[in-house]
Structures are given as C-alpha cells and as structure tokens.
Amino acid sequence: MPILAALLAVTFYSDVLPILERRCLACHQTGEAAPMSLASFRETRPFAKAIRDAVTSHSMPPGGALPANELAVLQQWAARPAEGDSPRSAVLPVKPTVRPDLALRMATPFLVPASQTIDYQHFILPTGLAQARWVQAIEIRPGNRRVVHHAVAFVRTARSEFLRGGRLSVEDEVLATYLPGEGVLRLPPGQAKLLPAGAELVLQLHYTAGTQSETDQTEILIEFGPTPLERVYTLSVAQGDFSIPPFAKAHPVTAEFTVQTGVRILAVTPHMHLRGRSLRVLAADALILDLPRYRFDWQLRQSLRKPIQLARGETIRLEATFDNSRNNPRNPDPSATVRWGEQSWQEMLVAFIDVAIPAAWPPEEIYRPKRF
Numbered sequence: 021m022p023i024l025a026a027l028l029a030v031t032f033y034s035d036v037l038p039i040l041e042r043r044c045l046a047c048h049q050t051g052e053a054a055p056m057s058l059a060s061f062r063e064t065r066p067f068a069k070a071i072r073d074a075v076t077s078h079s080m081p082p083g084g085a086l087p088a089n090e091l092a093v094l095q096q097w098a099a100r101p102a103e104g105d106s107p108r109s110a111v112l113p114v115k116p117t118v119r120p121d122l123a124l125r126m127a128t129p130f131l132v133p134a135s136q137t138i139d140y141q142h143f144i145l146p147t148g149l150a151q152a153r154w155v156q157a158i159e160i161r162p163g164n165r166r167v168v169h170h171a172v173a174f175v176r177t178a179r180s181e182f183l184r185g186g187r188l189s190v191e192d193e194v195l196a197t198y199l200p201g202e203g204v205l206r207l208p209p210g211q212a213k214l215l216p217a218g219a220e221l222v223l224q225l226h227y228t229a230g231t232q233s234e235t236d237q238t239e240i241l242i243e244f245g246p247t248p249l250e251r252v253y254t255l256s257v258a259q260g261d262f263s264i265p266p267f268a269k270a271h272p273v274t275a276e277f278t279v280q281t282g283v284r285i286l287a288v289t290p291h292m293h294l295r296g297r298s299l300r301v302l303a304a305d306a307l308i309l310d311l312p313r314y315r316f317d318w319q320l321r322q323s324l325r326k327p328i329q330l331a332r333g334e335t336i337r338l339e340a341t342f343d344n345s346r347n348n349p350r351n352p353d354p355s356a357t358v359r360w361g362e363q364s365w366q367e368m369l370v371a372f373i374d375v376a377i378p379a380a381w382p383p384e385e386i387y388r389p390k391r392f
C-alpha cells in the first residue's frame with residue numbers, strides 16, 4: 021500500500037480507541053488519576069501531539085513501552101488525527117474492587133496546602149484485630165486523587181522501631197502500595213498475607229500540592245480470606261548507609277539480602293526518591309528488574325512472569341545509581357550531601373520483594389540467621 025494511503029487508513033474509532041481501551045483508559049477516564057479522559061475522539065483530539073510524545077519517549081503507559089505495532093498506529097494517527105466512521109462509546113476497563121471486611125480510615129482529614137512541597141506524612145491506623153487474619157485482597161483508596169501521589173501501608177509490629185526513633189527494618193512488612201491506576205492488590209487463591217493480632221498499620225502518604233488547598237482522608241479496605249497454602253510476605257531489601265556527594269552524576273549504592281530459607285520471589289516494587297537514576301535487582305545472579313531510567317513518579321509493583329526460586333543462603337542484590345547533578349530536573353539541591361531519610365529531599369534505596377513461603381512458617385525464618 022502506498023504510504024499516504026496507509027496513513028489515511030488510521031482512524032480513531034477503528035484503530036486508536038481499541039489501543040486506548042487496552043492500555044490507557046484504566047487511568048485516563050473521568051474520576052481516575054490521569055488528568056484527562058481519552059475515551060472519545062472529541063476528548064482525545066486535543067492531546068494528539070502530547071500522546072505521540074508520551075508514547076514515543078516511553079513515558080506512557082507507565083508500566084512499560086507499547087508494542088511496536090501499537091506505537092506505530094498512535095504515531096500515524098497523531099500525524100493526522102482522523103475520526104473515522106461509526107463513532108461508539110469506549111468500553112471502560114472494569115475497576116477491580118475488594119469486599120471491605122475491615123475498613124480503616126485516617127482519623128481526621130489532612131489539609132494539603134496549595135503550591136508547596138509537602139513532607140511524607142505518616143498516619144497510624146490500629147486494626148483492633150483480636151486474632152490474626154488472612155488478607156486476600158487490599159485496596160488503598162485515596163480520599164482525593166488529585167493530591168495523593170502515592171501511598172504505602174506497612175504492618176508495624178509491637179517491637180518495631182519504625183517511626184519510634186529508628187528505621188524501617190525487614191520486620192516491617194509492606195502490606196500494600198497505591199499508585200495511580202494501581203490501587204488494588206488481589207492475591208490468587210491459595211496465597212494470602214497475614215495481619216497479626218493487634219497489628220498497627222502505618223500509612224505513608226506522599227502528597228503533591230495543587231493550585232488550591234485540598235483535603236484528603238485516605239482509606240485502607242481489606243478483604244479477608246481462608247487459610248492459604250502459602251503466605252505472601254513482602255520483604256524490604258534496603259541500604260541505609262550511604263552518602264551521595266554534591267553534584268555526583270551517577271553515585272553507585274548497593275544493597276544485599278541473603279535469605280535464610282528457600283523462598284519463591286513473586287514480584288518487586290522499587291523505591292527510591294527524587295535522585296534515583298537507575299536500578300537493577302538480581303536474585304542469585306538472575307536479573308529480575310532492570311530500570312535503566314528510574315522514574316520517581318512510577319514505582320509500579322512488577323510481577324515476575326516466572327517466579328524465581330531462591331535457595332537458603334542465596335542473595336538478592338540491588339544495584340542503584342543516584343543523580344545529584346544539576347542535570348537532574350527533579351533534584352531539590354545538587355549542592356547537598358544526601359543520606360537516608362523518609363523525606364523526598366533525602367534518599368532511599370529499597371526494593372519491596374513479595375515472596376511466597378509455606379503458610380505455617382513464621383516470616384522470621386526468612387531473615388533470622390540460623391545458629392547450629
């Protein structure tokens with residue numbers, strides 16, 4: 021087919037909308053996290069060039085680049101945005117939900133002031149559970165999606181020092197995370213997470229200010245399930261001792277964690293702050309996550325296509341670089357020496373690793389060195 025004819029052939033309703041339905045509308049629909057709806061020709065047309073730029077630079081969709089054929093269709097359409105025949109309503113993706121057996125909400129609304137940098141906020145939510153329960157699904161539901169940038173819910177044990185003068189440790193399990201378009205974690209039948217009796221949740225919220233002040237009161241909704249075969253435990257593999265020199269372009273930091281028992285790795289959620297530049301995660305020398313350009317906005321949980329079995333004594337290794345130079349547009353202060361801290365002008369190197377272990381095992385088995 022001559023090139024011009026091929027270009028003319030691409031239209032919104034026959035070629036573009038099916039791709040948007042599959043890849044974009046989970047977030048780009050009214051009421052969801054993305055700033056504009058892309059559910060019709062009329063709504064999408066003004067963003068044709070922005071869409072071309074975003075997909076060509078791989079900044080959208082956030083989970084990874086589009087397949088080449090779909091990329092080509094969007095690029096061709098953006099060059100000449102035709103509506104095409106037979107307009108129809110978009111088929112919106114079904115939003116996953118949880119049955120809220122337990123709903124925990126921030127005690128009072130938090131005021132997010134306009135136009136300023138807001139520290140990470142931590143809210144303690146007691147579960148009030150008299151006995152341990154298995155969690156099948158969990159949702160962190162922002163009260164106000166315009167200002168909740170991301171959220172993490174940790175299970176804090178009675179002896180943990182997290183926010184009690186000490187650091188986050190491997191014992192503070194990550195229960196769930198929220199990012200735009202990714203609020204619900206549902207585990208497959210046979211797997212569940214455990215909420216111990218009397219557990220407290222620490223809800224960490226990162227707010228981004230808008231042009232006017234807003235309030236937020238985020239909720240955590242939990243669906244309980246039956247005793248599973250396997251417990252899913254989320255380890256944090258972290259490095260707390262580092263010092264990033266002023267103006268460093270690619271300062272390397274590594275972290276290692278040796279498992280004390282066999283585990284199966286299911287998923288990885290990376291976590292660095294504004295100076296994060298690149299991250300590789302290796303499990304016993306197999307590369308399980310490779311982010312040559314780490315993006316602070318999009319720390320998605322990535323399920324492994326094939327879970328990886330680690331034997332006792334094998335190591336999970338993080339290899340990161342941090343960009344403290346002026347070339348990093350997000351850098352709050354290139355002249356600073358940067359160390360570990362909860363705030364976004366400080367840094368972190370953490371990967372939350374979801375592993376499966378037999379349900380009856382205490383998770384300490386994974387990280388407590390054995391003595392013989």
Ligand code: HEC
Binds near residue numbers: 043067074079
């Ligand atoms: C997981 C949710 C999500 C998905 C899926 C998604 N977007 Fe976005 N998109 C956003 C959010 C949130 C923003 C606001 C800017 C930001 O936070 O990066 C955005 C911003 C944009 C922008 C504004 C320019 C920019 O790059 O910031 C364009 C254009 C865009 N998205 C196109 C798309 C297209 C096309 C797809 C599908 C191929 C897509 N998005 C899929 C959440 C999503």
